[in-house]
Amino acid sequence: xxxxxxxTVRDVGEFGLIARLRAALPPETVAGPDxxxxxxxxxxxxxxxxxxxxxxxxxGLVEGIHFRLDWTDWASLGHKALAVNLSDLAxxxxxxxxxxxxxxxxxxxxxxxxxDFYRGLGALAARTGTLIAxxxxxxxxxxxxxHVTAIGESRGGRVLSRAGARPGDVVAxxxxxxxxxxxxxxxxxxxxxxxxxxxxxxxxxDAHLRPTPRLxxxxxxxxxxxxxxxxxxxxxxxxxxxxxxxxDVAARLDATAIPVAAAVRALFPxxxxxxxxxxxxxxxxxxxAPPRAFTxxxxxxxxxxxxxxxxxxxxxxxxxxxxxxxxxxDGLEEAVAxxxxxxxxxER
Amino acid sequence: xxxxxxxTVRDVGEFGLIARLRAALPPETVAGPDxxxxxxxxxxxxxxxxxxxxxxxxxGLVEGIHFRLDWTDWASLGHKALAVNLSDLAxxxxxxxxxxxxxxxxxxxxxxxxxDFYRGLGALAARTGTLIAxxxxxxxxxxxxxHVTAIGESRGGRVLSRAGARPGDVVAxxxxxxxxxxxxxxxxxxxxxxxxxxxxxxxxxDAHLRPTPRLxxxxxxxxxxxxxxxxxxxxxxxxxxxxxxxxDVAARLDATAIPVAAAVRALFPxxxxxxxxxxxxxxxxxxxAPPRAFTxxxxxxxxxxxxxxxxxxxxxxxxxxxxxxxxxxDGLEEAVAxxxxxxxxxER
Numbered sequence: 202x203x204x205x206x207x208x209t210v211r212d213v214g215e216f217g218l219i220a221r222l223r224a225a226l227p228p229e230t231v232a233g234p235d236x237x238x239x240x241x242x243x244x245x246x247x248x249x250x251x252x253x254x255x256x257x258x259x260x261g262l263v264e265g266i267h268f269r270l271d272w273t274d275w276a277s278l279g280h281k282a283l284a285v286n287l288s289d290l291a292x293x294x295x296x297x298x299x300x301x302x303x304x305x306x307x308x309x310x311x312x313x314x315x316x317d318f319y320r321g322l323g324a325l326a327a328r329t330g331t332l333i334a335x336x337x338x339x340x341x342x343x344x345x346x347x348h349v350t351a352i353g354e355s356r357g358g359r360v361l362s363r364a365g366a367r368p369g370d371v372v373a374x375x376x377x378x379x380x381x382x383x384x385x386x387x388x389x390x391x392x393x394x395x396x397x398x399x400x401x402x403x404x405x406x407d408a409h410l411r412p413t414p415r416l417x418x419x420x421x422x423x424x425x426x427x428x429x430x431x432x433x434x435x436x437x438x439x440x441x442x443x444x445x446x447x448x449d450v451a452a453r454l455d456a457t458a459i460p461v462a463a464a465v466r467a468l469f470p471x472x473x474x475x476x477x478x479x480x481x482x483x484x485x486x487x488x489x490a491p492p493r494a495f496t497x498x499x500x501x502x503x504x505x506x507x508x509x510x511x512x513x514x515x516x517x518x519x520x521x522x523x524x525x526x527x528x529x530x531d532g533l534e535e536a537v538a539x540x541x542x543x544x545x546x547x548e549r
Numbered sequence: 550x551x552x553x554x555x556x557t558v559r560d561v562g563e564f565g566l567i568a569r570l571r572a573a574l575p576p577e578t579v580a581g582p583d584x585x586x587x588x589x590x591x592x593x594x595x596x597x598x599x600x601x602x603x604x605x606x607x608x609g610l611v612e613g614i615h616f617r618l619d620w621t622d623w624a625s626l627g628h629k630a631l632a633v634n635l636s637d638l639a640x641x642x643x644x645x646x647x648x649x650x651x652x653x654x655x656x657x658x659x660x661x662x663x664x665d666f667y668r669g670l671g672a673l674a675a676r677t678g679t680l681i682a683x684x685x686x687x688x689x690x691x692x693x694x695x696h697v698t699a700i701g702e703s704r705g706g707r708v709l710s711r712a713g714a715r716p717g718d719v720v721a722x723x724x725x726x727x728x729x730x731x732x733x734x735x736x737x738x739x740x741x742x743x744x745x746x747x748x749x750x751x752x753x754x755d756a757h758l759r760p761t762p763r764l765x766x767x768x769x770x771x772x773x774x775x776x777x778x779x780x781x782x783x784x785x786x787x788x789x790x791x792x793x794x795x796x797d798v799a800a801r802l803d804a805t806a807i808p809v810a811a812a813v814r815a816l817f818p819x820x821x822x823x824x825x826x827x828x829x830x831x832x833x834x835x836x837x838a839p840p841r842a843f844t845x846x847x848x849x850x851x852x853x854x855x856x857x858x859x860x861x862x863x864x865x866x867x868x869x870x871x872x873x874x875x876x877x878x879d880g881l882e883e884a885v886a887x888x889x890x891x892x893x894x895x896e897r
């Protein structure tokens with residue numbers, strides 16, 4: 202099927218669209234020995250691996266809230282819509298197996314753009330072994346909405362959850378933090394902004410638009426004794442309290458130990474720490490592990506090209522005290538208010 | 550947790566909301582021996598039945614397109630958001646097992662209303678043995694959006710698909726058609742409309758707001774040799790072409806054989822046939838079966854309180870001819886244009 206310039210969803214209709222989107226996906230992501238029925242029927246039919254558990258997650262992106270079409274290209278948007286779901290699977294130590302995509306379209310979207318969206322999504326699906334098993338297209342005149350549900354499988358029946366952190370554990374993160382939030386800040390400053398136009402700026406923007414789910418690292422956490430894990434979508438100070446609450450423990454962070462990309466420090470000398478701890482959308486893994494397990498994880502992480510850093514420690518919860526404190530370079534210890542990063546309360 | 554009058558999503562925040570919604574669900578729908586991890590973690594973890602295939606479907610409802618808050622109560626909306634997905638599972642002959650719910654909220658919704666939404670959804674989940682395993686809440690300022698992904702399991706590894714109809718098969722539907730479309734018409738006519746206020750009108754409106762997925766009937770279709778099936782969401786004339794196309798066959802319908810509720814004929818004497826064939830959202834099952842299998846299915850359907858009716862027959866596809874024709878009571882045979890029921894082209 203050839204795309205005609207400027208052709209829209211309304212021109213080709215729902216069924217014409219679905220055929221074109223299916224064709225935009227790599228063949229190995231729409232069919233396979235375990236997928237008996239994929240895109241085009243009432244539902245997808247898939248054979249899970251005997252003995253494994255299923256891990257199911259869903260995450261949506263809404264235009265104007267999670268993305269702006271003048272800030273992202275369509276292929277990156279497709280990548281991100283799938284990546285944020287795969288990141289949730291990584292947080293459980295699960296292997297991605299299939300995803301379904303629910304598109305809410307205004308109707309005036311260009312077919313060529315939606316094909317690019319599916320190419321971006323399909324490239325990540327192919328790289329991660331994820332089948333695109335089906336979905337749904339609905340009219341959504343007010344805003345483009347992209348909902349993906351991803352299904353993964355446990356390894357050997359085991360998964361990592363948020364509950365399990367114990368006093369004495371190390372609190373650790375993968376990669377570096379703050380690049381995505383810095384990239385978002387650069388996008389908000391506009392193409393003529395004082396910091397734009399450098400390679401550094403482009404790298405940070407890319408970190409925001411095309412996050413990499415830490416699928417390679419996740420099984421190592423599971424194999425080497427991590428006690429709890431989640432992915433960082435709301436920032437370290439927004440997400441760590443969720444592990445603490447689920448595990449009924451408290452934690453102390455060391456601000457000087459938080460790994461922040463040099464580019465973030467360079468371009469944002471005044472607020473790199475806020476970007477790294479409150480910015481969100483890093484999609485790195487936050488985990489806890491006993492000290493010996495953490496040391497092992499740090500060593501094996503290098504084998505998949507990942508770095509992990511200890512940023513604090515888990516302590517016993519005290520009813521009267523704060524559940525999370527952060528110690529700064531000047532020795533001052535700050536209590537972190539919980540629930541300050543609520544999507545509806547909007548205090549970022 | 551008590552709901553305070555007039556309290557909104559913004560008042561209680563994302564995490565307060567999730568706790569209240571979880572509490573609104575029947576306990577057996579949020580936990581069970583096969584659900585290792587449900588609402589509250591990055592993903593749900595569930596153990597599928599060994600040997601069965603998984604059936605995965607996703608369907609979304611968008612405010613202003615699929616529902617209006619001045620036409621539905623919140624509990625019915627919760628029922629319908631899950632029902633349309635369970636109907637897709639029924640169409641495959643699958644058993645529902647779990648669902649995840651992605652809510653796109655403006656933020657000014659009242660907590661009591663969202664709790665009602667979850668009660669309606671939860672009641673149907675409990676009745677159908679569906680676990681509510683998790684979900685996602687995102688901000689969606691322009692319109693309330695409700696995306697559900699449901700996962701079912703095959704029975705004995707077998708499912709019904711749209712491909713499989715063969716020349717000589719009977720084309721059949723369950724229940725009666727047109728009640729949902731008639732109910733929608735009544736809602737559009739307004740509370741002061743000439744047809745409102747009767748029990749008949751209330752029944753039709755209820756059919757639109759609270760469709761019943763045909764989960765009991767589906768396994769009987771599978772067990773007794775139905776060759777293809779789907780659920781009726783776009784009307785008989787919108788949906789049957791999908792089976793014909795997937796099965797590479799044609800069909801003839803007999804307009805006089807289409808089961809239409811007496812209430813629809815009574816309140817809409819001029820266009821009951823259009824409501825029954827083009828109206829949509831009946832969520833009855835449309836299926837094909839060899840004549841002998843159809844006769845068996847008709848007999849056993851009564852054991853689950855369902856009726857099925859033969860409405861036409863499958864014939865071989867002819868390249869030059871129409872794939873679907875409908876014969877009227879006056880003997881006239883009409884060719885049905887395919888693709889006339891596209892959500893984006895809007896020719897209803």
